[in-house]
């Protein structure tokens with residue numbers, strides 16, 4: 183597993199299989215806050231789906247200054263979750279990250295603020311079918327790129343996720359590719375620009391109407 187230090191001091195991983203970094207090299211933890219958590223806005227008690235959990239940065243950034251979150255993370259690689267145990271975390275997320283470092287042991291951890299993260303290990307394309315309908319307030323959608331993993335960005339998968347979300351719930355992702363936005367729109371989402379972070383183009387926010 184090749185660790186790479188990003189510009190905000192946090193680490194990402196380079197996936198040999200996907201040929202891509204897990205995060206933007208401009209700042210992995212910054213990306214979690216700016217493209218996902220702050221872009222969507224988090225309130226105490228929300229239900230969150232972290233679609234492609236990885237090192238859990240997005241979920242754990244959501245836990246900062248929040249309580250009673252119910253987070254489900256979908257991830258198919260236990261090795262990446264095990265890597266959370268020893269990874270160096272920048273000051274801004276150190277306290278929040280600590281309780282979840284050993285989450286690989288039983289895939290279900292609750293911190294002192296009653297934020298619970300449960301990981302469903304397996305192929306997200308199938309695991310999504312196990313989730314209840316109309317439950318999620320926020321979705322962090324973070325697979326590898328559409329070029330590398332086109333199956334993750336299909337209309338069909340957006341439709342399934344849409345069905346799992348409450349009315350008015352929001353999804354964030356880093357891609358603004360035309361076809362991806364078209365697939366989201368066909369699934370029923372209203373699509374808008376997200377913030378510009380670490381690249382020239384904006385991220386995407388999709389709202390269940």
Ligand SMILES: C[S@@+](CC[C@H](N)C(=O)[O-])C[C@H]1O[C@@H](n2cnc3c(N)ncnc32)[C@H](O)[C@@H]1O
Pocket residue numbers: 203204205214234235236237238239240256257258259262304305306307324325326
């Ligand atoms: C771009 S990284 C996500 C980074 C992550 N959000 C974080 O904060 O570290 C993509 C993640 O998706 C996982 N993944 C790839 N294909 C998957 C699949 N079919 N089902 C579930 N997870 C998958 C990879 O193992 C990797 O951890």
